[in-house]
Amino acid sequence: MEKFKQQKIILSLIIRKPISFLSLIIVLGFIVVGLTAPILVPYPEDAWGLTYNVEKRFQPPSIEHPFGTDALGRDVFSRILLGSSFSLMIAVGVIGLALFIGIPIGVIAGYYGGRVGTLLMRITDMFLAFPPLLLAIVLAATLGRGLLNLIIALAISWWPWYARLVYVQTNTVKNMPYVDAAKIAGLPNIKIISKHVIPNALTPTIVQAALDMGSAILEAAGLSFIGVGVKPPTPEWGLLVSEGWQSINYAWWIAFFPGLAILITVVGFNLLADAFRESADPRLRRTILMRLGVKQ
Amino acid sequence: MNTALLRIEDLKKYFPIRVGLFGKVVGYIKAVDGVSFNVDAGEVVSLVGESGSGKTTIARCLLLLEKPTSGKILYDSEDITQLRGEKLRNYRRSVQAVFQNPFLSLDPRMNVFQIISEPVKNSMKLSREELLEYVSSLLELVGLDKSFLDKYPHELSGGQAQRVAIARAISLKPKLIILDEPTSALDVSVQAQILNLLADLKKELSLSYLLITHDLSIVKYISDRIIIIYLGKIMETGSSEEIFENPLHPYTRILFSSIPDPYRKFGERVILRGEPPSPVNPPPGCRFHTRCPYAIDICRKQEPPEIKSSLIHKVYCWLHTEKHSSETKT
Amino acid sequence: MTDQPILQVENLTIDYVVLDGIIKAVRNVSFTINEGEVVCLVGESGSGKTTVGLAISRALPENAIIREGRIIFKGRDLLNLEIRDKSTIEDKVMMIFQDPAATLNPLFKVGEIFSDVIKHHLKLSDQLKIREKALEFLKAVELPDPERIFNSYPHELSGGMLQRVIIAITLSVNPKLLIADEPTTMLDVTLQAQILDLLINLKKKFGLSILFITHNLSIAAEIGDRIIVMYGGEIVEEASSEELLKNPLHPYTKGLLECIPKTHIKYSKLKSIPGMIFDLRNPPLGCVFVDRCTEATDLCRKDKPRLIEFLKNHKVACHLYRGSTK
Numbered sequence A: 001m002e003k004f005k006q007q008k009i010i011l012s013l014i015i016r017k018p019i020s021f022l023s024l025i026i027v028l029g030f031i032v033v034g035l036t037a038p039i040l041v042p043y044p045e046d047a048w049g050l051t052y053n054v055e056k057r058f059q060p061p062s063i064e065h066p067f068g069t070d071a072l073g074r075d076v077f078s079r080i081l082l083g084s085s086f087s088l089m090i091a092v093g094v095i096g097l098a099l100f101i102g103i104p105i106g107v108i109a110g111y112y113g114g115r116v117g118t119l120l121m122r123i124t125d126m127f128l129a130f131p132p133l134l135l136a137i138v139l140a141a142t143l144g145r146g147l148l149n150l151i152i153a154l155a156i157s158w159w160p161w162y163a164r165l166v167y168v169q170t171n172t173v174k175n176m177p178y179v180d181a182a183k184i185a186g187l188p189n190i191k192i193i194s195k196h197v198i199p200n201a202l203t204p205t206i207v208q209a210a211l212d213m214g215s216a217i218l219e220a221a222g223l224s225f226i227g228v229g230v231k232p233p234t235p236e237w238g239l240l241v242s243e244g245w246q247s248i249n250y251a252w253w254i255a256f257f258p259g260l261a262i263l264i265t266v267v268g269f270n271l272l273a274d275a276f277r278e279s280a281d282p283r284l285r286r287t288i289l290m291r292l293g294v295k296q
Numbered sequence B: 001m002n003t004a005l006l007r008i009e010d011l012k013k014y015f016p017i018r019v020g021l022f023g024k025v026v027g028y029i030k031a032v033d034g035v036s037f038n039v040d041a042g043e044v045v046s047l048v049g050e051s052g053s054g055k056t057t058i059a060r061c062l063l064l065l066e067k068p069t070s071g072k073i074l075y076d077s078e079d080i081t082q083l084r085g086e087k088l089r090n091y092r093r094s095v096q097a098v099f100q101n102p103f104l105s106l107d108p109r110m111n112v113f114q115i116i117s118e119p120v121k122n123s124m125k126l127s128r129e130e131l132l133e134y135v136s137s138l139l140e141l142v143g144l145d146k147s148f149l150d151k152y153p154h155e156l157s158g159g160q161a162q163r164v165a166i167a168r169a170i171s172l173k174p175k176l177i178i179l180d181e182p183t184s185a186l187d188v189s190v191q192a193q194i195l196n197l198l199a200d201l202k203k204e205l206s207l208s209y210l211l212i213t214h215d216l217s218i219v220k221y222i223s224d225r226i227i228i229i230y231l232g233k234i235m236e237t238g239s240s241e242e243i244f245e246n247p248l249h250p251y252t253r254i255l256f257s258s259i260p261d262p263y264r265k266f267g268e269r270v271i272l273r274g275e276p277p278s279p280v281n282p283p284p285g286c287r288f289h290t291r292c293p294y295a296i297d298i299c300r301k302q303e304p305p306e307i308k309s310s311l312i313h314k315v316y317c318w319l320h321t322e323k324h325s326s327e328t329k330t
Numbered sequence C: 001m002t003d004q005p006i007l008q009v010e011n012l013t014i015d016y017v018v019l020d021g022i023i024k025a026v027r028n029v030s031f032t033i034n035e036g037e038v039v040c041l042v043g044e045s046g047s048g049k050t051t052v053g054l055a056i057s058r059a060l061p062e063n064a065i066i067r068e069g070r071i072i073f074k075g076r077d078l079l080n081l082e083i084r085d086k087s088t089i090e091d092k093v094m095m096i097f098q099d100p101a102a103t104l105n106p107l108f109k110v111g112e113i114f115s116d117v118i119k120h121h122l123k124l125s126d127q128l129k130i131r132e133k134a135l136e137f138l139k140a141v142e143l144p145d146p147e148r149i150f151n152s153y154p155h156e157l158s159g160g161m162l163q164r165v166i167i168a169i170t171l172s173v174n175p176k177l178l179i180a181d182e183p184t185t186m187l188d189v190t191l192q193a194q195i196l197d198l199l200i201n202l203k204k205k206f207g208l209s210i211l212f213i214t215h216n217l218s219i220a221a222e223i224g225d226r227i228i229v230m231y232g233g234e235i236v237e238e239a240s241s242e243e244l245l246k247n248p249l250h251p252y253t254k255g256l257l258e259c260i261p262k263t264h265i266k267y268s269k270l271k272s273i274p275g276m277i278f279d280l281r282n283p284p285l286g287c288v289f290v291d292r293c294t295e296a297t298d299l300c301r302k303d304k305p306r307l308i309e310f311l312k313n314h315k316v317a318c319h320l321y322r323g324s325t326k
């Protein structure tokens, strides 16, 4: 009987592997910086894009401006630092909104099943049939530029994944003997859902969602880059890259550093997600074949 | 004892097999196919049979987790599927269950106090102190002390977790507890502890049990009556003594022979060959004939009649009809 | 059966690292398995049986650490193998598990899994040959209609059939030592009898040695030549199965034997061993069984009894048997 806590093993496995450990540090670092950036930025006015200083434009990295300055003479480091707050906000917003739509649909369809369940899942599948990024671009373009619109557009292309995941989890949990026990005790459905089904079905979804933040950041940056995301002068990383793109030939640092920030953050999240999946999923083909003596 | 607590009459449960987008029904899994028996007050009835014979499905019908396809389940001479309101709540309280895997039947996110108090809170109004006291008294009944109140399932051993599940089952003062393989996930030494506990609780709280198992070795100790079931149908039923001393159906005898016995060397027992046939198309005639070493012609064609060997010992087998019993002897 | 040991385990000590401590799952375990012998490892949940099995088949999870010990298989130390020796040894030690459904990937057909294994181990690549080989082994485990099973997904098969499939896959790589970790615990009694019968037949047919792990002493006694009783990560008794049943020495073994319900007796109360296993993060200083033993003395608390050969071919670790015959 393996009654030791699964989470404990997963965490200890992650900490033991250098790459997983590094990714954990990156992700935690990103969150801490994102939360504190508004207080930390050395040049707040540059960061928010409130002023510009033409005399200081296109300065290469120096001690004063470690990542240089941009076309309007603003400190790139400050803009990137504050950008992490926006990225965090977008990620949390997109994931939060997508969960807010996806969870009820998944839980209702999974727990009650029947006609309503089938209908809800058909709708979900319809959304899933669109390429998600394309759907997001079309929506963002229709809604117009702006932080809130960007979040809404991404969340709409995103929720069906969570609805599916929650649906599958709910289906598993609803057949667990402890749910039967609650039914036998005469608990009404609503209590069974709120006390047993939701808490148990959501854990894997929440973990998944938290690790999806990297992808949300990447997609948001993509939309901003092609001009359907946030409005300038918001220091969103995708927008920063796009602004620096025009001067890439003579002032590489303006696009390079925000690009690097995106890269590190996204890779950090994805590596962490992989580490979780690897240590949490006992059914991976690799481990299964290993049990049978095949080492690949 | 003529006070039938629960009477099951010709219970059938067929699960439809659906295919395709529109869920067209192409056949039925006949999980339970016409089973009748009753459980009297204060009695322990054991339902014994191999995997897939329909034991759990019967239990789930009794627990209202599954709707019977046909047949009746009478409680206080009323059909439980028709119960509403206060009567339904009363039935729910009276019939409780303990399942095979204690870790799966306890919500991993709740502590022992929350687990045991949940059914109580749902049906009685108690203050927090009263609730705490009641839950502690239940824990004491099942042999655990107060220190377990705030433990989580993963901190318990298999035996302790099963005790918590039992405490939850008796919390509503039921009359009947359905025990679905309550010890088969436990170690042998713990299995004995749990069986002893169940026997004690039965006396103390004047309970009835419906014990479901595939292992005949544990039923003798605790049960009054035994029902042997194969592929959704009853093969033999009788008092515990009768079944153990004079098993009549070939299937019952093979079940006995399957029990591992440390004082016997391997190879000395009859082994049931092959898989049980599919419950979608059960064999015609006697369902057991495909695997029965003694099957004769008629077994393949006609369903065996009920043969009474005593008032309550009944067997469904052609070999025990007057006409055929001589054939098998020779 | 010869008295030539195929496997020697010496002083095996294994820890699991978890966030809140170190689980000392196996401590100082030594035993041997002779060629053609069936040795049963018996003990209750958490006694470290699976961990020993995993160590021998070198499939321990990542958070396990082998602190000490040697595992010598056919004269070679499995824990210090050259890379190039590894694959040849792998074929010779195979392990089957309790839960057949979790061992086979639900996404692949039995045939595909079979082919993967045969390809890897036997270095075959001709699909027809592989198929032929697979069918041969599916037949050997007495599965009806091997063709159909070859083309089935795991979920289409019953528990008993799945366990046979796994045995077939395992045998196809021609192992010399089979470690069977509670292969029948998830099955009902009739299937259990079938699978045990099958294992014994296959043992003879393929000349296997078997390390059979179970918590059920009755099963161990039926199929084992020798029984090793483990408790809390240590071996407490070891003897041939006849000897162990006739003359159990350790109080734990005696308790286990008394727990088995016997069908010919009507009990008023079943015997059981009160209490439960200690926290493996803090194993007791003295005897592992001291908390649950009715005969424990102060000495048992302070001093760990060593596993000694108290009678001929009958080892026990208990202070009751100190002033011993040699």
Ligand SMILES: Nc1ncnc2c1ncn2[C@@H]1O[C@H](COP(=O)(O)OP(=O)(O)OP(=O)(O)O)[C@@H](O)[C@H]1O
Pocket (backbone or CB within 6 Å): B015, B029, B030, B031, B049, B050, B051, B052, B053, B054, B055, B056, B057, B058, B214, B279, C188
């Ligand atoms: N919800 C369901 N849908 C379809 N088939 C089912 C369902 N539940 C059970 N069955 C089938 O009904 C038959 C009887 O199953 P049941 O679980 O009652 O057997 P059991 O005697 O309890 O066996 P076990 O010892 O394995 O628990 C089996 O063939 C099973 O596959």
Ligand SMILES: Nc1ncnc2c1ncn2[C@@H]1O[C@H](COP(=O)(O)OP(=O)(O)OP(=O)(O)O)[C@@H](O)[C@H]1O
Pocket (backbone or CB within 6 Å): A001, A002, A003, A004, A009, C016, C017, C018, C023, C025, C043, C044, C045, C046, C047, C048, C049, C050, C051, C052, C061, C063, C215, C280
């Ligand atoms: N991967 C792991 N990480 C941490 N602890 C583990 C791990 N695997 C096993 N353990 C712990 O090690 C101890 C021994 O486990 P093991 O699985 O070897 O016991 P067992 O005798 O096979 O028991 P069972 O009969 O329950 O299978 C147990 O306390 C168990 O909780």
Ligand SMILES: [Mg+2]
Pocket (backbone or CB within 6 Å): B055, B056, B057, B180
């Ligand atoms: Mg069942």
Ligand SMILES: [Mg+2]
Pocket (backbone or CB within 6 Å): A001, C049, C050, C051, C181
């Ligand atoms: Mg184990």
